[in-house]
Amino acid sequence: METKITPDNNDNDNDNDNNHTIDREMVKSGSELSKETFAGVHGEFGLESTKAPFIRIIQKVGQASVDFPSEMGSLLYGAGSIVPQRTVISFYGLQGKYQANWAFDTKRQERPPVFDTIAEAEAAGYNTRSFVKPGVDEMNVIPIALAFCILEVPNFGKTKSWAADLETSIPFGEGKAKMLLAPACWNLRSTQYRQVVPLLRTMASHADHDGKPMCAARYEITTKLSQIGGAGGNAVYLPILKRLPENNAASFFTLAKEIFG
Numbered sequence: 001m002e003t004k005i006t007p008d009n010n011d012n013d014n015d016n017d018n019n020h021t022i023d024r025e026m027v028k029s030g031s032e033l034s035k036e037t038f039a040g041v042h043g044e045f046g047l048e049s050t051k052a053p054f055i056r057i058i059q060k061v062g063q064a065s066v067d068f069p070s071e072m073g074s075l076l077y078g079a080g081s082i083v084p085q086r087t088v089i090s091f092y093g094l095q096g097k098y099q100a101n102w103a104f105d106t107k108r109q110e111r112p113p114v115f116d117t118i119a120e121a122e123a124a125g126y127n128t129r130s131f132v133k134p135g136v137d138e139m140n141v142i143p144i145a146l147a148f149c150i151l152e153v154p155n156f157g158k159t160k161s162w163a164a165d166l167e168t169s170i171p172f173g174e175g176k177a178k179m180l181l182a183p184a185c186w187n188l189r190s191t192q193y194r195q196v197v198p199l200l201r202t203m204a205s206h207a208d209h210d211g212k213p214m215c216a217a218r219y220e221i222t223t224k225l226s227q228i229g230g231a232g233g234n235a236v237y238l239p240i241l242k243r244l245p246e247n248n249a250a251s252f253f254t255l256a257k258e259i260f261g
Helices: 028-033 064-066 118-123 190-209 250-261
Strands: 004-007 020-023 054-057 075-077 081-083 087-099 141-154 170-172 178-189 219-228 234-243
Touching: 004 190, 054 118, 081 141, 087 118, 087 170, 087 190, 087 250, 141 250, 170 234, 178 250
Parallel strands: 054 178
Antiparallel strands: 004 020, 054 075, 075 081, 087 141, 087 219, 141 178, 170 178, 219 234
């Protein structure tokens, strides 16, 4: 039995349909309707319906460095939560795209175009030449990735964790293993892309070979200040991921799937 809900084109509110009409052709009685309840979450939802703040590394430039001058190299969760070094992170998924290779400019309101594939970028007139410095050729695209992550926040009893007051944090586990999980998205480009993406693709391949999900692996994340481009280059904080010997339980993957889809 299928109960369909379709939008009503009438914009006027009224007590009968409340802007929606319910097709009950397949509903034989009120008792049968109650078996097919509308309670809970149903249907298909994309990432846009998931609330997962972005994480980023606080560098020496940008607004985050102004807001948190004493936290250079720290991981920032959302707009104002500092993630401690050596936090454990797992990756549920990784989505590769291509972005116009524009120079970093905080005053520029327009955002660089993003394409799902090289074919799309080339069809729009962009090129994929390598080793092009940002801003030199704005019709050049570079590979980027969006990582879907979950941060572990141990529960130390009376000690209040950095994620205790976050509305996005989720309780997980029992007893001494009880913790909070903080879902997040992470934009990876440039040096961070080269540092993280090859590792994750390799580990995902190994997990697939073993019949395990990508998020079975757990990593300890820290950052390191590195000189990029030789003596005259920029000093940036890069993420360092260390694989941990213990894997996540199957229940972790189940929860991650509920979060990200």
